[in-house]
Amino acid sequence: MLDSIFIGMTGLDSFSKGIKLIGNNTSNMNTPGYKGSSLQFGDLMYSGGTPNGVSGGGGSERAGTGVNTFGTYVNLKAGELRQTENGMDMAVDGLGLFVLKDLEGALRYTRAGQFDFDLDGRLINRNDKSRVQALDGEGRLADVVLEGQRVNPPSASKRVSFKGNLSSSATDQTISNVNVLDARGTTRPLTIKLASRGTEKVGYWKVTVLDGTAEIGTGEIGFKDGAPIADASKVNLDYKPAGQTEALPLVLDFSREVTSFASGNLSTLAFASQDGFQAGTLSKTTVDENGTVVLTYSNGQTRRTQTLALMRYESPEAVRQIGNNQFEDTGVGGLSLGLAQQSGFGAVRAGYIELSNIDLSKEFSELIIMQRGYQASSQIVSTANEMIQQLFSMRGK
Structure with missing residues (x-):
């Protein structure tokens, strides 16, 4: 009977640990990244044996000595x-x-x-x-x-793009306020002047770039059947802004969204974009x-x-x-x-x-099982204690 009390106490101890673990899981159901744990149970060593020394089988007299816990198992499954x-x-x-x-x-x-x-x-x-x-x-x-x-430091403009139609029947075109950025992020308005080469070179235009009244470079672009000629669609120049010592490479790009069809003296060619940017935080x-x-x-x-x-x-x-x-x-x-x-x-x-990977319904189910196990172990201890008290009472008589 004393063994029964000991066995019951191992159950009380183990199931109380299980209830504690379930309480920890449940209290962390809203804890980000939390991983639930479960308690691992194992039976304690056996004692006794059959007269012939063979354990196990239907005639075995070996009896367990209770339950033990072997630590926790962490469920590392990902949460939602x-x-x-x-x-x-x-x-x-x-x-x-x-x-x-x-x-x-x-x-x-x-x-x-x-x-x-x-x-x-x-x-x-x-x-x-x-x-x-x-x-x-x-x-x-x-x-x-x-x-x-x-x-983020500023970056000077390296490429300036244009779009629209440059009338092939016109003789000249001026594009004002072509805003580019220098190495300090300062806006520099340029003026682009285009002059037709006429019959001297049909489909070609002389491009002159001005910073205010100062000419900073020239080039030539050409069109065939209204489309830019691949090797004559860009103007490359070195631009040294006033007050600065370093020249900046600059490309005027007419290769993509520019055409040259006859439209009287009306041209829609205009500044489209540039790739420089000012300083940013x-x-x-x-x-x-x-x-x-x-x-x-x-x-x-x-x-x-x-x-x-x-x-x-x-x-x-x-x-x-x-x-x-x-x-x-x-x-x-x-x-x-x-x-x-x-x-x-x-x-x-x-x-x-x-989120936590805790399944609340599963935890409550486990809680009921642990609670019943604890109650059953408690009942074993109470019953064994009553039997001992009864034995002492019988001896007193």
């Missing part, structure tokens, strides 16, 4: 991805965990990509300020930083599906910088939960680093967060 309105929220759609480096320099891993840039321009985990890691071309980990990238930061950080500037330009590192494991035993939605290396091996959408790694989804 839910969209947020924060571009720095990230989730991995497929295999992989984000790599973090904590304040002591130890590597941590997480599926809960709740990141942001700190005042120093480093990408950090919002929960504990650990630094998000990128992977360079040589396979080395590095912090993701914005140093030197908050401003950082206005938006996000990450593409490959995990590359994409910076967007106020001047409409974008820049692709570092690529986030991902880690995956060959066995669940390679990682363990340590809190703060993070895992650490157990030291048994089987971890590998890589990049999103390469070598089996999943894609990075910016503006999404992975």
Whole structure:
């Protein structure tokens, strides 16, 4: 009977651990990236035996000594991805965990990509300020930083495009306010004058480029059957803006949306676009599906910088939960680093967060089972205690 009390106590202890684990799972049902755990049960050693020493079979007298727990099993199944309105929220759609480096320099891993840039321009985990890691071309980990990238410098115009019809029956055409940018991002209005070569060279036009009243270059373009001639559709010149020492290469491009058909003296040829831009400040930061950080500037330009590192494991035993939605290396091996959408790694989804993989209905079902097991074990202890009390009472008589 004393053995029965001991056996019942092992049940009480084990089922109480199970209830505690279910409580932890349930309380984390809304924790981003949380992975549920389940308790592993096992029977304790057996004692006794049959007279002939053969255990097992129908005549065995061996009896168990209760139940034991052998730790927890972590369910690493991915949770649902839910969209947020924060571009720095990230989730991995497929295999992989984000790599973090904590304040002591130890590597941590997480599926809960709740990141942001700190005042120093480093990408950090919002929960504990650990630094998000990128992977360079040589396979080395590095912090993701914005140093030197908050401003996008200006770029001088290199190509100026035109569109419209240059009347083949006209003798000249002037295009004013062809605005280009110099190396400082300053707008420079140019004037383009076109003069027909007439019968001297049918279909060809002399192009003269003026900065104010100063001529900065000339060239020639030609048309055949109304379409630009491939090797006579661009004018190349070196443009040195007033007050600057360095000449800028500039191409006037008439090759794409320009025609030359007869239309009296009316020409619709006009300035279409140029590829220079002014200086811009950082206005938006996000990450593409490959995990590359994409910076967007106020001047409409974008820049692709570092690529986030991902880690995956060959066995669940390679990682363990340590809190703060993070895992650490157990030291048994089987971890590998890589990049999103390469070598089996999943894609990075910016503006999404992975939810907990807890199934509440399953947890409640398990809770009922644990509760009944605890009640049954309690009943065993109570019954065995009553039997002992009855035995003592019989002896007293």
